[in-house]
């Protein structure tokens with residue numbers, strides 16, 4: 001692929017909250033999208049998640065019925081990473097685990113044939129270099145960190161490592177900005193990047209407040225919505241992000257900086273162990289209809 005060639009074939013790994021959202025915005029931007037999920041059942045759940053979101057787009061007037069049909073038509077699913085050979089950009093959005101991500105990048109690097117392809121991780125907090133060194137071509141690896149819900153939030157953090165090539169980072173930035181219409185900010189390759197390095201200590205502090213009886217979860221959320229004009233409070237936001245993901249981000253940031261404020265409070269750990277992961281499982285700090 002020449003540097004100026006437009007990216008038209010994208011692969012997304014994982015169709016959870018984030019993978020589904022990234023796949024949707026790519027399909028809506030007229031790009032051919034191939035989505036990897038581990039099993040047929042997870043792929044079916046991922047497809048249903050994307051179709052529900054496209055339906056919401058139609059009912060809210062953001063997209064037309066025809067755009068919904070065309071976006072759905074551009075989405076294909078596979079459980080074989082080998083099918084990613086012809087992809088020009090791959091965005092990995094699997095569970096926030098260094099082991100899982102490095103295993104995927106090691107295989108992906110062998111599969112994707114284009115030497116100029118962009119291999120991106122949507123990790124929230126794992127330093128991209130740790131993922132890049134699992135490949136034989138770390139110059140192809142960048143962080144492209146989207147925000148939840150992806151069709152709504154306009155930001156992408158672009159994270160380059162000491163080894164990312166300038167051509168690869170330029171191509172990733174052009175895709176996010178010009179094709180997907182996102183706003184891009186660049187961050188150094190430090191755990192948490194810009195947004196989570198600021199946001200996660202705040203979420204953890206709110207959980208500690210509730211845990212210690214300082215204030216109720218409802219009052220903590222109400223205080224930040226009404227007192228600071230935040231669109232939602234920190235406990236509701238933790239539910240939206242996913243408690244397992246918030247814990248994994250905290251663990252990565254603590255491992256990097258050894259800052260006590262980044263350590264996961266026991267209440268968060270117990271809730272993750274109990275499977276109370278937030279909106280995606282129907283219960284976290286609050287209950288949800290799924």
Ligand code: NAI
Nearest residue numbers: 014015016017018019093094095096122123124146148241
């Ligand atoms: P999720 O729990 O909704 O989805 C996890 C995905 O990982 C699913 O597709 C699942 O099938 C896959 N997966 C789990 N174990 C796997 C394995 N062993 N091998 C291959 N695939 C596996 O999580 P979510 O929220 O979509 O997060 C995914 C990534 O996006 C994480 O790296 C997270 O840090 C990042 N992220 C999350 C945000 C959020 O607000 N939830 C925001 C920005 C980034």
